Amino acid sequence: xxxxxxxxxxxxxxxxxxxxxxxxxxxxxxxGVLPEHxxxxxxxxxGVLSYTDARGDKHELVVSGGYAEVVDDTVTVxxxxxxxxxxxxxxxxxxxxxQAQATLDDPAADTEATEAALLxxxxxxxxxxxxx
Amino acid sequence: xxxxxxxxxxxxxxxxxxxxxxxxxxxxxAKLRRAEDQVAASRPYSEKLQxxxxxxxxxxxxxxxPFLGEGSDAPVHVLLITSDRGxxxxxxxxxxxxxxxxxxxxxxxxxxxxxxxxxxNDYFKNRSDRVLTAHVNVPGGVxxxxxxxxxAEAARLFTxxxxxxxxxxxxxFKSAMTQIVRTRQILPIDRGEASxxxxxxxxxxxxxxxxxxxxxxxGAEELLAGLLPRYLETTVYQAMLEGAASEHGARMTAxxxxxxxxxxxxxxxxxxxxxxxQATITGELMEIIAGAEALNG
Numbered sequence: 001x002x003x004x005x006x007x008x009x010x011x012x013x014x015x016x017x018x019x020x021x022x023x024x025x026x027x028x029x030x031x032g033v034l035p036e037h038x039x040x041x042x043x044x045x046x047g048v049l050s051y052t053d054a055r056g057d058k059h060e061l062v063v064s065g066g067y068a069e070v071v072d073d074t075v076t077v078x079x080x081x082x083x084x085x086x087x088x089x090x091x092x093x094x095x096x097x098x099q100a101q102a103t104l105d106d107p108a109a110d111t112e113a114t115e116a117a118l119l120x121x122x123x124x125x126x127x128x129x130x131x132x
Numbered sequence: 133x134x135x136x137x138x139x140x141x142x143x144x145x146x147x148x149x150x151x152x153x154x155x156x157x158x159x160x161x162a163k164l165r166r167a168e169d170q171v172a173a174s175r176p177y178s179e180k181l182q183x184x185x186x187x188x189x190x191x192x193x194x195x196x197x198p199f200l201g202e203g204s205d206a207p208v209h210v211l212l213i214t215s216d217r218g219x220x221x222x223x224x225x226x227x228x229x230x231x232x233x234x235x236x237x238x239x240x241x242x243x244x245x246x247x248x249x250x251x252x253n254d255y256f257k258n259r260s261d262r263v264l265t266a267h268v269n270v271p272g273g274v275x276x277x278x279x280x281x282x283x284a285e286a287a288r289l290f291t292x293x294x295x296x297x298x299x300x301x302x303x304x305f306k307s308a309m310t311q312i313v314r315t316r317q318i319l320p321i322d323r324g325e326a327s328x329x330x331x332x333x334x335x336x337x338x339x340x341x342x343x344x345x346x347x348x349x350x351g352a353e354e355l356l357a358g359l360l361p362r363y364l365e366t367t368v369y370q371a372m373l374e375g376a377a378s379e380h381g382a383r384m385t386a387x388x389x390x391x392x393x394x395x396x397x398x399x400x401x402x403x404x405x406x407x408x409x410q411a412t413i414t415g416e417l418m419e420i421i422a423g424a425e426a427l428n429g
Contacts, residue, residue: 006176006180008176008177008180009177010174010177010178010276010365010366010369011170011173011174011276012173012174013173013176013177026349027349027350028349028350038347039345039346039347040346040347040348040349041184041187041188041346041347041348041349041355042347042348042349042350042355043349043350043354043355043358067184067355067358067359069180069184076180078177078180078181078184080362
């Protein structure tokens with residue numbers, strides 16, 4: 001038994017492969033998908049999506065926002081943006097995190113800046129969380 | 133008869149023009165290939181999004197989201213997508229004229245305009261005072277960020293009631309030779325269109341879920357509220373990508389015929405130059421013969 005996984009973003013198709021299981025960051029918390037999952041449509045949060053392919057290798061991607069649909073053992077992930085763990089620049093992510101943290105600590109920052117910083121922080125932490 | 137030196141000068145100037153147009157044609161061909169790949173790469177996402185949307189739209193009331201409503205009587209808003217650079221034949225003129233004609237029609241009365249691309253802006257700068265915003269010489273060219281910005285702006289006009297509906301004027305890419313100017317309504321979103329354009333596997337999936345019910349997380353209406361703006365973005369993004377591909381195609385064709393014309397012109401000028409040279413030789417000969425005759429006589 002296996003699942004078919006497709007990960008697409010507006011810019012490219014990142015994965016179209018057979019997987020045995022997958023874990024995704026849902027809006028209402030992380031969820032896992034195994035074969036014979038109930039027909040499902042859910043929103044995605046920023047976080048790490050991981051899956052195990054047919055050969056047993058584990059893959060990780062950072063996704064931010066989007067949707068996941070499960071129909072008849074086919075999982076389609078429509079991500080606003082997605083980045084495979086191998087393409088992540090850890091240094092840049094760490095820099096982003098520090099910068100976002102600085103904005104959050106700054107009492108003078110307005111609501112908009114704080115919200116943007118929160119998002120940036122989440123993304124940077126997800127990026128740093130892969131592969132480790 | 134123009135003198136020899138002038139003709140030679142013209143030939144060499146035509147030759148260097150031809151070298152430039154030939155190089156531009158080659159560059160456009162390479163860029164066109166990349167633009168086509170981008171169009172193809174973004175297609176799976178938009179197709180899937182469309183089928184999801186069709187699925188969801190059938191489950192909720194039209195009144196649940198303003199994008200699905202009827203729109204209002206307020207003037208329409210036109211979104212025109214042109215290129216930043218010229219030298220691509222009638223590409224930008226065709227688009228600008230189509231937008232202008234649409235705005236002058238009964239349907240477009242009192243309409244406002246948003247322009248992407250410097251060429252479209254140049255066209256309307258002195259012709260119309262209905263331009264709301266222009267995105268000119270955006271660094272990086274077509275990008276998802278730009279599409280997001282533009283579609284958010286259109287959505288804001290629509291939801292705040294300043295625009296009764298939003299139309300997109302862009303160029304559909306058929307091939308390097310043919311680009312078709314399209315005028316398409318993007319807001320309010322037509323439910324019929326959303327469900328009729330889906331691909332084969334989405335149709336079968338929809339057939340199934342008459343029986344199986346989706347588990348939505350969060351609820352269907354919240355999901356739809358997130359999906360609709362994304363659908364709009366994707367539509368605009370795809371139109372921009374198609375526009376970019378059309379632009380390169382149009383430039384390639386234009387430069388191809390320019391190169392050919394330059395070749396023909398060089399042939400004609402060479403002929404003229406040879407005639408002029410022969411005429412001078414003949415003239416000189418006549419003088420010599422005439423001189424010799426005079427001595428003999």
